[in-house]
Each structure stands twice: as C-alpha cells, then as structure tokens.
Amino acid sequence: MNFPKKAPRRIVKWQHLVLLLTLILMVISALPNFYGDKATLNITNKLEAPKHLTEQLIPELSPQTIKQLLHEQNIQVSSVKSSADGFSIVLAKQEHLAKAKQVLIDTLPDDKVVEGAIKNDSPSWLKQLGGQPIKLGLDLSGGVLFVLDVDIERAISDKVADIALDIKSLAREQRIRALKVKQVSATSIKVDFSSTNSKSTKALFKQVLSTYPELIQQKLSAQQVSFTFTEQATTTFRQQTMAQTLKTMRGRIEELGITEAVTQKQGKNRIRIELPGVHDPEEAKRIIGATASLDFYQLAKHNNSINVKHIRNEYGQLLSLNNKVIFSGSNIKNAQAGRDEMGSPLVNLRLDALGGKKMSDFSKRNIGAPMITVFSEYYRDANNELMKKSKVISEATIQGHLSSVFSITNMKSTAAAQELALLLRAGSLAAPVTIVKQRTIAATLGDDNIDNGVKALVIGVSITLIFMALWYRALGMIANVALACNLLSLLGLMSLLPGAVLTLPGIAGLVLTVGMAVDTNVLIFERIKEEIKKGLSPLLAIERGYKNASATIFDANITTMITGIILYSIGYGPVKGFALILCLGILTSMFTGILISKAITNVVINRNDTILLGAK
Amino acid sequence: MTKFRVISFYTAIFVVLFALMGLFSKGLNFGLDFTGGYLTEFSTNQPVSLQAMNEMITLFIADDFQLSSAENGSYWTVRTPDNSASGNSWLFNFIEAQKILAGDIDKALIVTPQDAVYIGSQVGEELINQGGLALLTALVIILLYLSFRFEWRLAIGAVAALFHDVIIVLGIFAWLGLSFDLTILASILAIIGYSLNDSIIVGDRIREIMKTNKENNIDTIINSAIKTTLVRTLITSGTTLATIVAIWFFAGDSLHGFAVSLFSGILVGTFSSIAISATLPKLVGLRADYYQQKALEQEALCQLP
Secondary structure (H helix, E strand, C coil), rough: CCCCCEEECCCCCCHHHHHHHHHHHHHHHHHHHCCCCEEEEEEEEECCCCCCHHHHHHHHHHHHHHHHEEEEEEEEEEEEEECCCCCEEECCHHHHHHHHHHHHHHHCCCCEEEEEEEECCCCCCHCCCCCCEEEEEHHHEEEEEEEEEEEEHHHHHHHHHHHHHHHHHHHCCCCCCEEEEEEECEEECCCCCCCCHHHHHHHHHHHHHHHCCCEEEEEEEEEEEEEEEEEHHHHHHHHHHHHHHHHHHHHHHHHCCCCEEEEEECCEEEEEEEEECCCCCHHHHHHHHEEEEHHHHHHHHCCCCCCCEEEEECCCCEEEECCCEEEEEHEEEEEEEEECCCCEEEEEEEHHHHHHHHHHHHHHHHHCCCCEEEEEEEEECCCCCEEEEEEEEEEEEECCCCCCCCECCCCCHHHHHHHHHHHHHHHCCCCCCCEEEEEEEEECCCCCHHHHEEEEEEHHHHHHHHHHHHHHHHHHHHHHHHHHHHHHHHHHHHHHCCCCCCCCHHHHHHHHHHHHHHHHHHHHHHHHHHHHHHCHHHHHHHHHHHHHHHHHHHHHHHHHHHHHHHHHCCCHHHHHHHHHHHHHHHHHHHHHHHHHHHHHHHHHHHCCHHHHHHHC | CCCHHHHHHHHHHHHHHHHHHEEECCCCCEHHHHHHHEEEEEEEEECCHHHHHHHHHHHCCCCCEEEEEEECCEEEEEEECCCCCCCCHHHHHHHHHHHHHHHHCCCCEEEEEEEEEEECCCCHHHHHHHHHHHHHHHHHHHHHHHHHHHHHHHHHHHHHHHHHHHHHHHHHHHHHCCECCCCHHHHHHHHHHCCCCHHHHHHHHHHHHHHHHCCCCHHHHHHHHHHHHHHHHHHHHHHHHHHHHHHHHEEEEEEHHHHEEEEEEHHHHHHHHHHHHCCCCHHHHCCCCCCHHHHHHHHHHCCCC
C-alpha cells in the first residue's frame, strides 16, 4: 500500500500510520502459515563415539549415498546437506518421516544418532521474531494419542486405608485403647476389640457408620467386626472416580487453551486423549502432565506414631507428615500467581466448598503450623507394577484462620509462584493414572478431502470478491482489499494465540466470518448510495455513509460478540474453536471494514465522481 | 407489504411448530461425539491410504463411522455408534472377505484385530447443564443489551427471530435424521450470530426512522425500514449463501452437514428478520411516536425544577 506523499487535508496522517503498523504486525504474525511444514532428519555422531571409528565411516556416508539409500525405499528426498556435525535431510513428504528414520537407524552404524522432527518452513528471520503457524486440528494434520489407565482398585484401596486410619484416630479421641484396626482386603477393614472394653466400641462403630454410610458392618466373632464397602458403593465410587478423572483431564487440556482435543472414556477404566497439533508424544506428555496428583499434609507432632509418613524435601531433610491429608488437589477450584502488597510473589488459591470447610477446620486449630504440599506421580516400572513417586513442592505456614480463599506466601520467585500455580491448577486426580499407550496419529481427513475443502472455500470467497467488484466498482475493490486484510489479520491474530487450533470446519467458519464481514462494507456502501440519492456530493456522502452506518455495525457486532464470548467460556471442542473465530472475526472485521476501508477510501477517492461508486 | 409480513409471520409460527413436532417426535440423531459408541482397532500388514480403507470398510458397516489411521496407514481406528446395526461383527466379516481375496491375489491385505471397546462421549455431562445455563445467560444479556440500546419490543422481536431460526434448523436435522455432531452445534453458533445481525440491522433502521420522521403509522415505518435495508440484506445473504453452496458442492462429505445447517440457517435467518423481528414489535404494542414521547418526557423532566 503506497500512500501519496501529499495526503488530502482532512486526513490525519498519524492515524493512517497506526493502522498501517497494526496491519503489518498482523500480516507478519500470519506469515508463518503460508510456509508449509517440512519433515527433517538430522544425523549426528554420538558424543562418546571413539574418534577413529567415525573417521573410518565418514567416507562411506555422503549426501549422495543417503539420498540413494532412501530412494531405494521409495522415500523422496528434497535435500541433503552435510555439515561439520553431520547431515541434515529434508524429506519431500511428511508421512515418510517415521519410515525414513527407521531405515536410517537400521542401516547406519550404531554411533550415529538419527533425530526426526516436523518443523515450520518459514525463513529464519521470521522464526526469530517468534512467528508460529496456527496449529492444525486432528482432521487436518493428526496429532498424538494417549490411552490412560485409571487404577480404580488402587483408589478404592487407598480410600479404605484412609478410613482405617480415621477409625484409629476416632478411637483415640474416645479414649479406646488397644483397638486393632487392620485393612484385610481392598474393600474391607477388620476391627479387633478383644483387649478393650466393648461398651464404648459400640458408640464408636455407630459413629463410623454414620460418617461413612457406604460401609456395612458385619460381626465376625464376639470380639471382631468388619467394615466392608458395599457393592453399590463400589460401583458408585467407580463411576464417580472415572467422571472426576475425565473432568480433570479435560480441565488440564482446556487450561492449555487447546480447543480441538478429543477426550473420551474408553472401556471401563481407561481414558483416551487425542491431542491435535503435537507430533512428539514426549512433548504432549509434558503438556498434559497426565499422571500428577497433589495432596496437602500437616507436619506430624509425634515422629514415631503409626500415622506418619516420611518424605524428604528438596534439601534432603526428612519430614514427618501426618498421614491424613488436609485436602487434596481435587478440592482446588483455581490458583493464580500474584504479588502481595510488599511485592513478593505468592499463589492465590480458591477451594471448593468441601475443601474450604476442611481448610477452615484445620487452620483454626493449627495457626502457625506448617502445611506441606506433596506432588505425586504414578508410573509403571519394568514389571508393570504401579509405582508412586512423591516430592515436596511447597512448605507453607498457616498464618491465620483460613477458609476457601487463601494464599501461599513465602515463594522464592515469581517463576516458582507461577509454576506452583500451574501445578495446583492442574488439579488432582482421584485415582492413580498411568499412560498405557501413546502413538502418533495421522490426519482423519485424506489429502483429497482437504484439497476439496480448500477448493470449495476458494470458490466461495472468489464469488464474493467478484460480486463486490462488479456491484460497487471502485468501492467494491476497496471492500475487497479490506476483506483480504481481514483474512490476513484474522490469521495473524489466531497465530498469536498459542492454543488456537484450526480444523476444516474451523477454516470454513473463518471463511464464513470473512464472508459475513462483507456485511460491514455493504452496510456502509448502501448508506453512501442512499446519501447520494438524497443529492449529496459523493465525497460528503462517503463521509456520512461511514458515520451513519457505524452505529448499526457496532450494535450488531456487540450482540454477536456477547454470544461468542459466553459460548467460548463454556463451549467444548469445535464449539469453542468456532466461538473464538467468531469473536476474533468480529474484531478484525470492524477494524478492516470500518477503519482500513475508510482510510483507503479517503486516499483513493478524492474526486466527486459518481460513476466510481456504482451508484445510479 | 404489511399483509405480506403478517402472512409470513403466521407462516413462521406454523413452521416453528412443525419443527418442534419433529424435534419432539423424532428427536435429534446425535452423532458419535455426543453418544459415544464402539471403538474398534485393527492393524494391516501393509500401508493402505485413508481413502482406500474408507471405501473398503464402507461395504461392511451399515451406519456412520469415523475412521482414523496411525503408523503410516497400517494401524486403524474405527468408531461406530453404540446402536449400530452391524454391531461388532463387521470386523469379522471384513477379515473373512480379505482372506477370501487372499486366495486369488498374492498381495492381499492381512487384517489383524487389535482392540474392541466401548467408548464414552466426547462431551461431558456437566457441559450439557452448563451449556444450557450459559445459553440462557447469553439470551438474557442480549435481551438486556438490546432493550437498553433499542426499545424492549424491538429486542423481543430480535430474540424471537433467533429462536425461530435455531428451532427450524434443529427441526430440519430432526426430520431428515441427519447426524447432529459438535460441528453442527458450532454452525448453530454461526447462525445465532447471523440471525442477530440481520434483526438488529432492521431494528436499527426502524429506530432511526422513528426518531427522525414525523410519520405516525408504525406499519409505514416498518415497511420503509425493510425496504431501505432490503438490498443490503439480499447482498449479504447472497454472498454468504454462495460461499456455503460452494462448500456444499465441492467440499465433500466432511462438511456436508455443516453446509446444510448453515444454508438453511441463513435462509430462514433472512426470512425471519423481515417476518418476525420487524413484525412482532408492532403486535406487542410498538408505537410510532415512542421516541417522540420519550423525548417529550425527558424535556418535561428537565423542566421540572
């Protein structure tokens, strides 16, 4: 866009400059989308490889030999570059990446490391500016699949163990000594009161049953009873645990802003997660932090009592924790990093009703006592046994009587506060979760489907553009430029958002939003025609047209924006993605349809020529 | 013109009732995203293209299904509805058919079943409740905003038109038994936006004429508002429809339902902006001198002290 050096008097130049700068910014952010992705393979020497070995092998390996090697396997190579460190290969087709990697690993000597990656093909200056293309959805470019196993048996067993502990502490409160409480199976507890007086035990058992209505009491012998989880309670617990875990997983993915992920329950106790736009399972695993859970503990008063677990903090100091958790991460509704009045970093926490009550009860009795946050992760070892790894992530001191809203102060740095907030927000899982399957998945739409879709959209947009040019002549051309700017700005804005994911319906929605953006210009132009009919000179009519139509455009867009924002906040999957496109589209169409097209109109049309406007 | 509008209004009511009848009698045919179903996984001994595999298994599965691949086209995942007529036996038939083929051709496909398991919906239950609540909130906020910017009767008109459009599109999906998935739900969102847009532009013009003109007949005002915005309405609807038709014809199956939903939505949206959002306000008592009255009242208020 070249503005004439001497702009007409009524234009304020700095406004144009601001518009132009904004537009350039948007276009730069949109640019990486126009470069395709390329699949690259890097061959490097293993660091510890003995020198003489590599020297021996290098003569055999040259760009030509690599090319030939891959060609033999029907893999097309676009380029092979050799450098001091090794070779860098660019493949012609992305889907060959895994195969090519395997071929190279199999044929090359063991001292070579082969790494494959799919990278954006944009020039390095763009990458340095932080330019990122929009992530593509599962239908367009596939992603990563995880199947998680939720160990509900373990969760039930843990819960029963908790209840056993609780019975012990209840007994202590009621001064019943020498009561033997033992968990005998995953779902039942045996209580032996042979060496204690039985009068108060009756009251105790009554209390136990009222606190835990899901238990049934059975008399084993004169001196022994058992408490067992009922069949029905187990079923309900299963369902609740699965629902809760599924919800937490969805929450974690949502937290990352990824709009088009698929999270489903698979079979009885598995969860299937498909993440779009990620091609490296390891990266995806880090993203969902799948298997983490959080618990908040109190420091034990007596080091050697039975209800104590020991854990080392990051300095290697041994902490003794009271075995019963104060509350767990599943009670956390929200956590945000912030600063107090003195400017030191902290984490603000908000608990749900249950957690708030627990915290209130606890903190009332323990002002000044420390509270320990333990982060645990489950994994399966070589024997497929479920293992738990725990670490202390925060030690905080209870400063007063707290309830559902409080802060963890004493954070070392802002970064530490942010990390803790992220971990806390990620929530806790009701049951141990492990990854049982991970796999890269291909696009669900075939290449021809995608091509057809894109073709259809191009046709659709072309019809709109041609119509506008014919109907409104010069003004129509301006509208078309504005529309192009709109499309670019929208792409740019979406590229700036890290979680935005584009699917084929999403692209259709994007084109449709742009199509609807025509409306802004049509409204203005029809208004201009009306003013001309009233006998105003074209220049004045243009001025009036833009001014009068703006109020209407504003009203119409604000209402749609309200709908969009609300649906974005509650929506899921495609609905969320669509709401995002809708809202951003409204912003860009107001920007380009009113501001940009006005600026161009002012610069281009400075004669009172009616024919230019297509008005009769 | 007025007569045409009134006839259209009653037609609209009739069509909405018809759509509701479809919704209640036949119900929506919820897609896999909502219902969950069976997930079947199998592997093949050689890579097959997605399109080829799609063609192959279409012969064995009677209902809708979703196919996806991994490991360069040698590992396949098929999602079928829970109530699928072909049930889980299709994979068996498919494998048998491949075995028969194997007798004739050397390079036949060997299919190995991997997993068959029930799979839950993509949408959480909490979302359905939350979603209903949020939609209600959205409606109330829109009503409040429009009542604040316009007359409340005009706001009622716009919201009624919105209901009309959404119900009819849902009705079409119910009557035709088209699969209603998350993408269609998203397209309903676009229809809401479009419908509001159309209604507001007509409403805005009615307000403007009411403010400036000394015209006392509300019908004349509404008619002239429709006339002056008609060209705009037709152009915008026309270009948008053209885009949708292009998607409908060229984009293939994956966007078919999406195109149907948007096409009908925008068509009825354009119709309802004239038949309902411009007609209803008068029926609930919008008067031509509303803004003049309001101006007088304000003058009176100012003069009071």
